[in-house]
C-alpha cells in the first residue's frame with residue numbers, strides 16, 4: 001500500500017508542511033488543485049504551485065479539480081510527476097486530456113466523485129494508469145469518508161483483474177485509523193488531515209501503513 005500525503009489542510013504554512021512531508025518516507029505528495037469553478041474552493045494558482053513544488057524530491061500525485069485542465073497539464077509536466085489526474089465529470093473533454101498527458105510522457109489518471117457512477121469510466125479503462133476514487137465530495141479536507149465509495153474500489157479492482165487493465169487504484173479523502181482497515185483493496189491512499197494536523201507526520205504515516 002502506497003501513501004500520498006495531501007497538504008490541503010495543515011497546522012503549518014504550505015511550504016513548511018511540504019518540508020515536513022519530505023522528511024517522511026511517504027510515497028507521494030498529493031497536490032490538490034482547485035480553481036473555484038469545478039469546486040467552490042481555490043487552492044493554488046499554476047505559478048504558486050510551480051514555486052512551491054519545483055524542488056520536491058518526492059514524486060507528485062497531482063489532482064486537478066479544475067474546469068480547464070489543459071494549461072495546468074502543460075505547466076505541471078515539468079515537475080517531478082508520478083500521476084496527473086483530471087475528473088471524469090468533465091465529460092467529453094476527457095479523451096483529449098488523457099491523450100495530452102500521455103503525449104507528455106506522464107501517467108494519466110481519472111478521478112470520480114462520490115455521486116458519479118463508475119460506468120462513466122468504462123470508455124477509458126484500457127487507457128488510463130490511475131483512478132482516484134473520491135471518498136468525499138471534493139473541495140475540502142477533513143470530511144468523513146462516504147462508506148459507499150469503498151464498493152467502487154472493490155468493483156474497479158474486480159474489473160481490472162478480469163480484463164487485464166493496468167490502472168492503479170487510489171482512494172482520496174477521509175482516510176484515518178477508523179477507516180483504514182476497510183481500504184485494503186486500494187493501491188494508494190491519500191491521507192491529509194490525519195497526518196498534517198498532527199505534530200508527528202512519520203508516526204501517523206506508520207500507523208496508517
Ligand code: DX5
Pocket residue numbers: 006008009030032063136137138139140141142143172173174175190191192193194
Ligand atoms: C478533497 C481532496 C483531498 C482530501 C484529502 O477535495 O481531494 O485530497 O482533502 O484530505 P483528508 O485526508 O483530509 O480527507
Ligand code: ZN
Pocket residue numbers: 006030031032063172190
Ligand atoms: Zn485530492
